[in-house]
Amino acid sequence: MSKNEQGRQSSNNTILAALRSDEARHRIRNSRRFTLNDIALISEAYARHGNAAGGPWDEFRNTHMILPDWFRADLDPLSDQYRQQQERLWQAISGTERNYDPSVDEQEVEVRADPVRHPGYIVARDPSAIANAGDHVIAMGMIMKHSGLRAGNWALEYGAGFGQTALMLARMGVNVDTVDISPTFCRYVKEQADFFQVNLTPFQGEFGLNPRENQKYDLIFFYESFHHCLDFKNVLNSLKDHLAPGGKILLAGEPIQETNLAIPYPWGLRLESEVVAVIRNRKWCELGFTYEFIQDVFTTSGFCAAPKIPCPISQFGELHTFTLRAGRVSLNSHGMSARDAATWHAPDPSGRWTKERSCLTLDSSNSFEVLEIHAINHHPFVQTLDVTYGNQHARVEFQPGEQKVIQLNAATKNPVIVFESRTFVPASDYPGNPSTHANSPTPPTAPQDQRALGIFISHLEYV
Known part of the structure; x- marks a missing residue:
């Protein structure tokens, strides 16, 4: 190829790159989304112009990347596979083929500062x-x-x-x-x-x-x-x-x-x-x-x-x-995620009522061997509670007013425990006034209570 031909080819490549850049900018401006293939364009704009308002960065401001087709959304976020996928995503975004280190x-x-007189944010002089x-x-x-x-x-x-x-x-x-x-x-x-x-x-x-x-x-x-x-x-x-x-x-x-x-x-x-x-x-x-x-x-x-x-x-x-975490975890004060809390009733002074199906995230470290659940049946009826912890399943029957400690082998840890039971609405299901039930160790609930109540759990013990 002659020098003139090489020059024309280089010019054509430059024009083609500019057209592709314009197309990408137009697409990003309209959709407010970009892909892995657009990162070079975006990162160059950021490196050259910064993020000052009113500058070239405005067309990319508040835009977001679309995840690549290979990305799986069904992985357990606590799993090694999930982390490995995030490391692969870091490689793709950073443009690096090696592992993150x-x-x-x-x-x-590179920072050149007087750490005593002008440390960190104190040295900045931009408008904001x-x-x-x-x-x-x-x-x-x-x-x-x-x-x-x-x-x-x-x-x-x-x-x-x-x-x-x-x-x-x-x-x-x-x-x-x-x-x-x-x-x-x-x-x-x-x-x-x-x-x-x-x-x-x-x-x-x-x-x-x-x-x-x-x-x-x-x-x-x-x-x-x-x-x-x-x-x-x-x-x-x-x-x-x-x-x-x-x-x-x-x-x-x-x-x-x-x-x-x-x-x-x-x-x-x-x-x-x-x-x-x-x-x-x-x-x-x-x-x-x-x-x-x-x-x-x-x-x-x-x-x-x-x-x-x-x-x-x-x-x-x-x-x-x-x-x-303490050895004893009281459910009236235990901080639950919003997801878990939605499966329980609000805390009572001495514990928490389950709903038909209640879930609780647990410690899954190797710091205990036995998990104990302290539960009470405040209903004036026989109540059955199903407890699932990993591969373990226990069905426990409670007489009216009976309190039990359910022990589970925690040699194999699981991050979640599930409680399932029939629920009763005191206002409509209780005969008479249940607050005077002779076998109940504490007043269970007001007879006008409209909540659908399962079993009452006071606390858990990690042993």
């Missing part, structure tokens, strides 16, 4: 910088307010970055350790600790590391970092050994939401355009989670979830807290 892929963007800083300050306040800490306690932050919340806690007399994969951020945290002469110590490492081996922490927290943790199941298992008695884990500034276009599954890579561009350009792992999945994964790992702490003025300040 946080020690390689979670490196910080002060409003954005406000979000971070609000989040810091929420973390401190709900930390439960006092001077002399120990706290551990994972993925601390510049460690502004860690620094403030240390200035308040808390002993604080930070763990970050970045040696640069560890150095910045140390410079701040040295300047303020506080008990703040950075350690380079990955999520789950106990930097002091046997140290127990009163608070372990993640701020804008847990969503970079692909190996969260193993990390949670490690964190159980790091918590002090009565300690808590706290998540803040995390993309934990209801299912939407950005998070169309229980957990996985977020599919909004800006995040996809970041994954392609920086190779970071950018996860999102649904509320139910976060509760499920912590519960199955041996924790109890407290109700979400909302922050109406900033999503950054929304908190999710978890404590170690």
Whole structure:
């Protein structure tokens, strides 16, 4: 091929690429959706122009990626197969053929900052910088307010970055350790600790590391970092050994939401355009989670979830807290996911009534051998309860007013237990006034109660 022919071919290829680019832009603008094949276009626009309003990024803003045809939506989100599929999706979005490696892929963007005078968000000067800083300050306040800490306690932050919340806690007399994969951020945290002469110590490492081996922490927290943790199941298992008695884990500034276009599954890579561009350009792992999945994964790992702490003025300040599961779990106070709670009646002072079929997510770690269910038949009738736990099935008959402890072998763990029984409506099914039933240990329910009630379960015991 002559040089003139090569020149014409190159020109034709350039024109063809421009036409395809225009077609893709038109399709994305109209549908607000894009595919894997469009990521190069989107990531280049983000890298060249950023995400400033009124600029070239506007045509891609708030658009979302369509999952590829090979993606399966029927996998168990706690399974290894589900995680492997997410790793394959990361490879496709990042344009990388190897496996994700946080020690390689979670490196910080080049940062040149004065960590004492202008750390983190304080150095920004763009039009939204002060409003954005406000979000971070609000989040810091929420973390401190709900930390439960006092001077002399120990706290551990994972993925601390510049460690502004860690620094403030240390200035308040808390002993604080930070763990970050970045040696640069560890150095910045140390410079701040040295300047303020506080008990703040950075350690380079990955999520789950106990930097002091046997140290127990009163608070372990993640701020804008847990969503970079692909190996969260193993990390949670490690964190159980790091918590002090009565300690808590706290998540803040995390993309934990209801299912939407950005998070169309229980957990996985977020599919909004800006995040996809970041994954392609920086190779970071950018996860999102649904509320139910976060509760499920912590519960199955041996924790109890407290109700979400909302922050109406900033999503950054929304908190999710978890404590170690106790041996006895009272159903009147146990935090259930919305999915589980919908299968039960609202809590009573001493427990909870089942419906016709009630489900409960359980700890499935290797921390117990027997599961005990403490149940009472408050009805003035014989009641039969069917209990299913994995491959085990028990049918238990209760006489009126009878209380029983149902023991299940937990050598093989299952994340869910199911209770099934006939239900009775006191207002229409009870003869006379049941509140004076002689064999009932506590008043069961008012005779005018219109609820369809199964069996009353006071608590569970992990033995």
